Amino acid sequence: MNSFYIKTNRVFTPIRKYGWIFTLLVAIGGLWYPKLGLLVLPVMLTLTILSFFKGRYWCGNFCPHGSLFDSLLGPVSRNKKIPKFFKSKVFGTMFLAFFMFNMIRKILKVSALYGTMLFWDKLGFIFVASYLMVTVVGGILSLLITQRTWCNFCPMGMMQMLSYKLGKLIRANKRTDQKITVASKDMCHTCGKCSRVCPMQLTPYLEFTDENQFNSEKCLRCSTCVVNCPAGILSLNTEKKARAVIEETNPEGYENRQKIKAKIIEVLDLNDEVKQYTFQLINPKKVDYKAGQFILVKIQEEPKMFRAYSISSYHASGTELSITVKKDPKGYGTDIMFNRFKVEDVIELEGPMGTELVIDKLAEKVVFVAGGIGITPFLPMVREVLDDENKKVTLIYGVNKENEFLYHDELKELDLQSDRLAFKQVVAFDDNWKGRKGFVTDILKEMNLDGHKVYLCGPKPMIQPTVKQLVKQGVKKDDIRYESA
Ligand SMILES: Cc1cc2nc3c(=O)[nH]c(=O)nc-3n(C[C@H](O)[C@H](O)[C@H](O)COP(=O)(O)OP(=O)(O)OC[C@H]3O[C@@H](n4cnc5c(N)ncnc54)[C@H](O)[C@@H]3O)c2cc1C
Ligand code: SF4
Numbered sequence: 001m002n003s004f005y006i007k008t009n010r011v012f013t014p015i016r017k018y019g020w021i022f023t024l025l026v027a028i029g030g031l032w033y034p035k036l037g038l039l040v041l042p043v044m045l046t047l048t049i050l051s052f053f054k055g056r057y058w059c060g061n062f063c064p065h066g067s068l069f070d071s072l073l074g075p076v077s078r079n080k081k082i083p084k085f086f087k088s089k090v091f092g093t094m095f096l097a098f099f100m101f102n103m104i105r106k107i108l109k110v111s112a113l114y115g116t117m118l119f120w121d122k123l124g125f126i127f128v129a130s131y132l133m134v135t136v137v138g139g140i141l142s143l144l145i146t147q148r149t150w151c152n153f154c155p156m157g158m159m160q161m162l163s164y165k166l167g168k169l170i171r172a173n174k175r176t177d178q179k180i181t182v183a184s185k186d187m188c189h190t191c192g193k194c195s196r197v198c199p200m201q202l203t204p205y206l207e208f209t210d211e212n213q214f215n216s217e218k219c220l221r222c223s224t225c226v227v228n229c230p231a232g233i234l235s236l237n238t239e240k241k242a243r244a245v246i247e248e249t250n251p252e253g254y255e256n257r258q259k260i261k262a263k264i265i266e267v268l269d270l271n272d273e274v275k276q277y278t279f280q281l282i283n284p285k286k287v288d289y290k291a292g293q294f295i296l297v298k299i300q301e302e303p304k305m306f307r308a309y310s311i312s313s314y315h316a317s318g319t320e321l322s323i324t325v326k327k328d329p330k331g332y333g334t335d336i337m338f339n340r341f342k343v344e345d346v347i348e349l350e351g352p353m354g355t356e357l358v359i360d361k362l363a364e365k366v367v368f369v370a371g372g373i374g375i376t377p378f379l380p381m382v383r384e385v386l387d388d389e390n391k392k393v394t395l396i397y398g399v400n401k402e403n404e405f406l407y408h409d410e411l412k413e414l415d416l417q418s419d420r421l422a423f424k425q426v427v428a429f430d431d432n433w434k435g436r437k438g439f440v441t442d443i444l445k446e447m448n449l450d451g452h453k454v455y456l457c458g459p460k461p462m463i464q465p466t467v468k469q470l471v472k473q474g475v476k477k478d479d480i481r482y483e484s485a
């Protein structure tokens with residue numbers, strides 16, 4: 001089974017990346033020069049005040065230990081599930097009480113030396129020792145479990161949560177408190193990626209409030225989930241700004257999303273790494289669908305999680321649909337689908353949904369650009385264009401190796417049948433391929449794209465240069481629509 005938690009872009013600002021230097025300076029340097037420990041006092045003061053207004057923002061953005069765990073130890077961490085014990089409130093509170101008791105006891109003992117040369121060294125060493133303890137214990141947990149295991153019961157984190165609670169109680173942080181906000185719950189793919197990349201292993205997507213915000217006091221406001229959400233619907237915002245984001249979001253194309261029970265009636269191996277699954281809808285028996293839309297497929301119940309797949313073919317009766325899935329070598333969901341999904345299984349679907357690739361009714365000249373598995377939405381889209389006698393379409397299909405082409409015969413056949421379809425294939429890295437070599441952008445460069453609407457689907461590394469190329473050729477941004485598979 002592939003790993004559930006993903007180590008991915010932790011959004012490294014310079015402070016997050018190099019903050020660990022401060023940790024080592026105090027924890028190691030302090031062994032020789034104990035006064036360095038006194039630097040921890042302004043840190044403690046700042047984090048307590050900041051958390052009153054912004055929750056654990058410090059932990060996700062400025063904490064030197066956090067930087068050590070994420071930046072230095074993260075890449076070699078085993079990235080396992082954090083045991084419930086470390087996450088429990090009881091353990092966190094007991095650990096805070098123990099830590100504070102010890103700290104106060106030591107400070108009282110050292111205070112007897114006040115006025116002597118030794119006082120500042122002894123006081124500093126109290127903080128050096130605690131910094132070193134966090135570095136060693138937190139570091140070990142970081143390596144053995146996951147990088148932010150310590151942060152679940154860190155006394156400074158607990159102190160911030162108390163200070164934040166106070167801010168909330170007296171309603172002093174309403175304008176400053178930024179929380180993870182979802183622009184529209186209907187647009188969420190329920191893919192769980194926000195949870196899988198979360199350094200605290202929280203589950204924002206299962207806990208959005210009626211105000212579309214994630215209220216967890218443990219949230220570090222690190223924005224890792226924001227940059228990794230495939231639907232691009234997350235942001236870090238105050239309650240007021242969240243309301244504005246929700247109002248500005250147009251959930252068109254998602255309003256008909258519905259839960260569907262469906263039976264797998266066929267599993268076809270298209271090649272070693274691609275399977276086509278055909279579902280018969282059970283309840284409801286029929287759904288409305290627009291070519292270019294996608295559907296969510298439930299891959300597991302606990303925690304609830306779906307994967308998005310473009311509908312690659314749709315039965316005219318509206319009672320059957322197919323998706324085409326490429327196995328991701330590191331993928332969690334495709335691992336489950338390839339190994340467990342079989343004919344006769346009843347699976348939960350949600351959708352159909354999405355607007356990006358739904359063809360503009362008024363467009364007469366359209367270009368479809370597909371990269372690899374990104375061909376899937378274009379199969380029904382080509383048919384839809386060909387059903388409208390006013391429309392002409394060019395389909396450019398690029399892959400890395402010839403054997404990656406899917407539905408080749410079907411598309412060739414359509415190409416032969418209609419002079420309103422121009423089907424162009426291009427292969428990037430295959431010496432045995434006799435046809436056009438290169439990238440989809442090479443073909444676009446040769447085309448006059450005046451008055452065309454362009455629809456793209458493929459991996460991110462294909463989308464960005466292609467959009468750039470299209471804009472260079474004078475295609476308006478509004479006439480370019482894309483989805484990254
Ligand atoms: C609108 C839409 C339509 C789509 N249509 C299709 C389609 O028609 N066909 C299709 O095949 N796919 C499609 N996809 C993609 C699909 O939803 C899944 O993302 C894809 O199948 C991979 O799922 P997975 O759970 O196997 O991968 P995941 O486990 O989610 O992994 C995805 C990627 O995350 C990274 N990753 C995962 N685990 C780790 C780890 N432990 N360490 C480091 N990196 C890691 C890897 O880069 C991996 O490639 C579509 C996506 C969207 C948003
Ligand atoms: S929920 Fe998002 S912002 Fe909060 S800790 Fe997790 S990844 Fe960071």
Ligand code: SF4
Nearest residue numbers: 188189191192194229
């Ligand atoms: S990452 Fe997935 S589950 Fe989380 S908000 Fe985005 S679309 Fe929804």
